[in-house]
Amino acid sequence: MKLDSSIAAVVTGGASGLGEATVRLLAxxxxxxxxxxxxxxxxxAVAAEIGGVFCKVDVTDxxxxxxxxxxxxxxxxxxxxxxxxxxxxxxxxxxxxxKATGETKHHPIxxxxxxxxxxxxxxxxxxxxxAQGMLDLEPMEDGERxxxxxxxxxAAVDGQVGQAAYSASKGGVVGMTLPIARxxxxxxxxxxxxxxxxxxxxxxxxxxxxVKAALAASVPFPKRLGNAEEYASLAVEMVxxxxxxxxxxxxxxxxxMPPR
Numbered sequence: 386m387k388l389d390s391s392i393a394a395v396v397t398g399g400a401s402g403l404g405e406a407t408v409r410l411l412a413x414x415x416x417x418x419x420x421x422x423x424x425x426x427x428x429x430a431v432a433a434e435i436g437g438v439f440c441k442v443d444v445t446d447x448x449x450x451x452x453x454x455x456x457x458x459x460x461x462x463x464x465x466x467x468x469x470x471x472x473x474x475x476x477x478x479x480x481x482x483x484k485a486t487g488e489t490k491h492h493p494i495x496x497x498x499x500x501x502x503x504x505x506x507x508x509x510x511x512x513x514x515x516a517q518g519m520l521d522l523e524p525m526e527d528g529e530r531x532x533x534x535x536x537x538x539x540a541a542v543d544g545q546v547g548q549a550a551y552s553a554s555k556g557g558v559v560g561m562t563l564p565i566a567r568x569x570x571x572x573x574x575x576x577x578x579x580x581x582x583x584x585x586x587x588x589x590x591x592x593x594x595x596v597k598a599a600l601a602a603s604v605p606f607p608k609r610l611g612n613a614e615e616y617a618s619l620a621v622e623m624v625x626x627x628x629x630x631x632x633x634x635x636x637x638x639x640x641x642m643p644p645r
Contacts, residue, residue: 386465386525386532386624388414394466395457397421397444397511400428402586403536404470406613407620409435411466414621419457419464421450421471421511444471444507445499454514463522465531467515468620472504472536472554476547497550504554508535512565512576519574528573532624535562535578536616539635542580543642555580559633566631575630577623582637584611604638611636 386392394411398404399420411418412435421442422428432439438460440453457464480491512533519531537558544552559578566576583589583600589610592600601609619636623629 386529386627388416388621388625390415390417392466393417393419393457393461393464394468395419395421395454395464395511395515396468396470397442397507398469398471398536400424400431400439402470402588403581403584403613403616404468405431406617407468407470408437410614410617410621411468412437416466417461419453419461421453421457442471444511445502447510450510450514454518458518463518464515465519465522466533466624467511467531468534468536468624469508469511470536471507471511473500474548474551475500476551477549478547479549492549497553500550501554501557504551505557508558509561516565516569516572516574520572524573527627529575529627530573531575533565533574533576534620534623535576537578537580537633539580539582539637539640539642545642546645562633563631570630575623575627577629577631578633579616579619579623580633580635580637581616582611582635582640584613584616586613604640607638609638611638 394416396404396408399408400422408418408420418437420428420432420439425441428439440456442453443449475496477492482489522530524530535558537555540548540552541555541559562576562578
């Protein structure tokens with residue numbers, strides 16, 4: 386797919402981190418970009434900088450997702466590109482004992498469900514609604530109508546202690562990539578997923594310098610955290626390269642996460 390001003394895109398979680406870098410790279414090619422995010426101040430600021438549109442969207446809420454697509458399409462037309470970066474995490478053991486008191490507890494079930502709702506169901510919700518709109522687009526070269534890129538994590542396959550909810554949600558994103566690509570193959574819509582490793586995002590920036598240094602040292606090569614622009618580069622390549630379909634790709638400096 387040639388990226389230029391004829392293409393409209395939606396990026397969820399596009400106000401910061403991996404999503405923001407992707408928004409900026411798409412816009413640099415002339416693509417008309419809509420940002421879906423909960424952070425209104427940051428989202429409006431980024432949208433103003435790139436000449437895009439901001440839509441306040443909670444990916445767990447059907448009504449705001451519908452309203453977001455309606456607003457984006459009113460401004461830019463039906464999107465041919467959807468990149469899903471919205472997501473969150475939580476750490477807790479499945480069951481544990483307090484060393485001081487001996488009291489036992491289990492992972493909060495409501496939080497487990499919430500993580501799945503955001504990372505997995507929210508991603509699928511946006512895919513389903515975007516793909517439905519893409520069906521009415523005129524096909525381009527090779528019969529292509531659109532391209533979708535999802536964000537999982539290396540935790541999908543290398544989940545660490547306390548990551549049951551997060552790993553389950555991201556493993557679900559990986560697991561649904563191929564069947565969704567097969568669902569949409571007859572209509573010329575491609576679907577791929579990126580599994581980022583340890584990236585230098587706003588969340589990571591809040592960590593102490595010694596913690597970030599230790600994490601960087603654990604990466605085989607290069608010995609540093611990933612940059613959001615490197616994620617954006619792969620996401621955009623997955624959109625541009627018409628033979629990229631049904632795949633999930635690690636972007637992690639060859640790291641394999643240990644138990645802790």
